[in-house]
Amino acid sequence: MSQTLWLLVGTTTFFSVVFATVNSLQLQSYVAHAISDYLTAETGITIIFESAIVPKWKDSRISIKNVFITRRPTSQRLRRRANAGHQAAVGYDVSNHPSNHTLLEEEEEEVMPDMSEEDTNYTMFDLNVDTIDVTLSLARWLEGKGVVKDAVVKGVRGVVDRRSVYWDPENPLDPASYRHIAQPGDFELESLQLEDVLVTVYQPGDFRPYTASIFLADMRCFRKQWCFYDFLSAENVVGQFDNCLFSLHKPQSIGRTTEQEIKDAKWGRMARFRIDGVNIDHLQAMTTQEGPISWITSGKLDAVLDIKLPNGPDDSLPLNAFLGEIADAITTAATSAVTDRIPGQRELAKPPLSAPSDQHVDGVIQDDAPRVVVDIDLRFRDLKAAVPIFTHDLSYTSNALIRPIVAFMNANRTLIPIHCRVVRDLSDFDGSWTMWETGLMDVIADKVYEAMAFHVAQANFQRRVKVVSTWSLHMTTSAIVSAMRYFVDPVATHLRDIYKDGFPVESSAVLARAGA
Structure with missing residues (x-):
């Protein structure tokens, strides 16, 4: 009974004793190989422990060092040699040097495996991890939550290869069908804590390779079924995407603190994601060919996303929530001009473009259904746009507005600010591991198109109204001047008309009869 209680309560300590005993008996290689085979068989991802599993008694954790993780087709999986740990340490594969290859090995490498019948339409990766510190809990495993309670991952290097991913342009993919089932x-x-993560990403379609890194990430929870949602709920994430710094943190406003913003019990958490100077080709790769983003040939994007996450089912409501709501409404009304501005964002001379559908979003938010609200502030800089050569894939409306929108972007290439609001059901994040699976990218692209199309249509309408108003004013002025001329001097006007046009035919006949 005591052993069972020790195993349930102190799972990490129990396994630490087991691994310490195994290491003392010089069986660490055998145990590491057995655990690697088990994890590979369960996950379908090749996991290799190149060092012994060492307990950290001071932190009550189990430390795993020099872990190699790969996901490749069976015919392409890398063969790890006995000195793989040394190769990872020095950062150079000495065995690939020509002097270390025999003739037999060269002949074997020239034979390419048959991959015609193997499915390669998925993301591949090769990662080397320096250290993984985990805390184990058998009680959580019995509850169906996995044996790992928390983890700290440090020093990740590798490659994420998506060049084998393909899709049929004639049959657009449905993001909802790619959400994972629990x-x-x-x-x-x-x-989950991440430190010093750096990977090189290869995208399909001959897209240029780029790097993505995370300097530091601290997530209060990380669930397999809610990966992207838990990433948005992180305490803080700082990193770099294609040489563009990004950060995810709690928002700060000048008039109110974050606790005051969420204490009305409407939102469980608020987060702000910010990235500056992203090349526009990344957005083009993630959207369809029908929107204005695909018509941009070059440019940069600065984005600030204010994310409001709903309360969880177990979150308790504060007792004074309704009483504080009145005071918060008064404070918000008094400081609305100051609060709406995002700290660090330059003040615009003109209001940003917005989609007309955003005016009806507030009514949707008042529902009791849990929703995720994202306020998006986009600022396109140094844009250059061009009309696509082939427009047969565009709708009738897009085909009619493409030239005015392209002309508008080229005329305002210095800065085009767009503000929009996106509301998604919480169920859209269930099973979503990436932003694409939630459907946010398509919705944001539609909002950008709607805002630009509405602005261009309004500008054309105002220009037509101005032309018609000018013409109407000119005609009205002419009529008023003519009426005043007839009213002031009618005799002189008639004599001037007779002198200019002569007598009418009927008047000449009357004068002739009178003379006879």
């Missing part, structure tokens, strides 16, 4: 035993970490 399975018993999916991990639910109470906390």
